[in-house]
Amino acid sequence: MTNATLFLPGFHLATLRRRPRSAARRLAEEKARIRQHSISELGDCFGHFIPTKTLENGPDGAFSRRRLFSKENTFWAFFSQVLDADGGCQEVVRKVQALAATRSMPVPSASTSAYCQARRKLDPVELEKILAHTADELQQQGRSRWWKDRRVVVVDGTGVSMPDTHANQQDWPQPNSQKPGCGFPQARICACFCLQTGALLSYRMGHHKSAELPLLRQQWDSFSSGDIFLGDKGFCSYYDVWQFNKRGVDSVITLARRTPVVAASAVAVLGPDDLLIQWPKPVWNKALSYSKEEWQALPEHLDLRQIKVTIDVPGMRSKSYYLITTLTDSTRYGAAELADLYRQRWDVELFFRDIKTTMGMDVLRCRTPALVKKEVLMYFIAYNAVRRLIVDAANAVESPPCRISFKASIQALRQWEPQLHQRATDASERRRLLESLRTAIGARQVTARPGRREPRCLKRRPKPFALLTAPRHQMIEVPHRGRYRANVA
Structure with missing residues (x-):
């Protein structure tokens, strides 16, 4: 047989003799090809912490077409944006351009339009599921650090601002004390954290007049039987303590709006400044934050424990406060242990500082309520x-x-x-x-400095700019004096 007969038109001998590729090999090659066009290497840091199944493109609808900003790329680009020191959309686009150049891919345009349009397509429900998944994974990792084998959920609220747009003002109006055009929309966020790991378990968002208690009531499903609810005096409520107790959740809060019980009126004296007390049912009035039907369902009294904590640290604003808790077993839960647990409540302020100051969530960037909610989720x-x-x-x-x-x-x-x-x-x-x-x-560990105090004062003086007392387009500069006045002409 001659060499000419070894080659047939349209065929190659080496291809005919090669063993067929297995399904696993074809899948691996497809993943490698997709990875070459992906910017999700940041996800390698977290393994299965972020569910990759949720980030896959669907067969139809949003993210069904093959584009640079696929659902996975858009998610990780948004993720990278909130972590960046700059935090702008242009920073993300430049990063994508640099990555494309290093991989010999076509460099995309410097316009942020495609990225911003892709962010609008992200489903907030899927982002909520990703957040819940991260919280569950963190709980599994930190289970060994729970307090007396019980998870402590610490709750607090904070405020954020956002760009002054009409749409944002409709959902989160600015305070009435600020003139129109001179302030910013203000939102209130109430969040639940795991005290031991710092994981954010859930949150609810309202406007600046929203009280933290109603926002907390929307998050009761975040608590499980056996948890301990830890909060400040803003959460001292007969109704909420009873609701948590019904769910098998114990409460540790500071006393507010009630007179401390003296030893003579206590049910029992458990120790020095440690009393077993009964709270009577509050009198009904329309100012209560729940309905009359819910008030009628309340028990006539609650069996609680009151502990007076004396502060001997110089410089503290309060010299003493009262703890109210449903942990009435003084043998298992000593008064000193509960006082130390409440001192750890300050960690929730540090959690919010990490998010707002270190990560930069204090001032949001998005100009519509839908994107603001996605930005907070990210x-x-x-x-x-x-x-x-x-x-x-x-x-x-x-x-x-x-x-x-x-x-x-x-x-x-x-x-x-x-x-x-x-x-x-x-x-x-x-x-x-x-x-x-x-x-x-x-x-990199932080030095433990218990009892540390520093005055909340600024040493560096701000620039002596005038305050914006009217909408910016109405302000004109007075010549040669560096001051501003409103242009009423």
């Missing part, structure tokens, strides 16, 4: 993701997660991300980089 998802890295690092160095610096963790993640893009060419190299990232995070 901040919380990214916060939980960083908390996951902190808990993993704390477990490795056998240190409490609260001792790991949150800001240093974000700084490390920002610097490791480009290396994951450039050098993580195989699984072993990615594992090595991720292990070095956890080691770097665990090495």
Whole structure:
């Protein structure tokens, strides 16, 4: 047989003799091809912490077409945006351009239009599911750190502002004390955190006049039987303590709006400044935050425990306060232990500081209510993701997660991300980089300084700019005097 007969038109001998590729190999090649056009290397830091199934494109509807900003790429771009020090959309687009250039892909346009349109397509329901998944995963990681084998859920509220647009003003109006055009929409957020891991479990968002108690009542499903609810005096409510007790949740709060019970009127004296008391049912009035039918269902009294805590730390505003709790077993829950638990309630202020100051959620950027809600969700998802890295690092160095610096963790993640893009060419190299990232995070611990106090004063003076007392387009500068007045002409 001659060599000419070995080759048939349209065929290649080496191809005919090659063994057919298995289904697993074809799947691996397809994943590698998709990965080449993906910007989701940041997700390698979190493994299955972010459910990748939720980020897959659907067969129809939004994100059904193959584009650069697929659902997965848009999610991780948004994720990266809330972690960036700049935080702007242009920063994300520049990052995508740089990544495309390093992979010899066509460099996309510098316009932010495609990215912003892709963000609008993200489903907030799916983002809520991702946030719930991250919270559940963190609970599993931090279960060994629970207080007396019980999860402590600490609750508090905070405020955020956003761009002054008509749409935002409709949902979150600015305070009446500010003139139109001179203020910003204000929103109130009430969130539940796990005290031991810092994980954000749930949240609700309202306008600046929304009280924290009604927002908390919308999150009762976040609590499980056996949890301990930890809150300040703003959550001191007969109705809410009873509702939590019905769900098998104990409460530790500070006394407010009621006169402390004296030892002579107590049911029993459990120890020094430690009393077993009964709260009578409140008298009905229309100012109560629940209906008359709900008031009628309340029991005639609640069996509680009152502990007076004396503060001997110099510089503290209060010298003493009263704890109210449903943990009436003084043998298992000592008064000193409960006082120490309530002192840890301050950690929720640090959690909010990590999100608002360190991550930059204090001033939101989106100009419509729908995108504002997605932006808040992405901040919380990214916060939980960083908390996951902190808990993993704390477990490795056998240190409490609260001792790991949150800001240093974000700084490390920002610097490791480009290396994951450039050098993580195989699984072993990615594992090595991720292990070095956890080691770097665990090495930066915050010094424990109990009782530390510093005056809340600013040393650096702000620039002497005039205040905006009228809409900006009505302001003109008075010549040669550097002052402003309203142009009423």
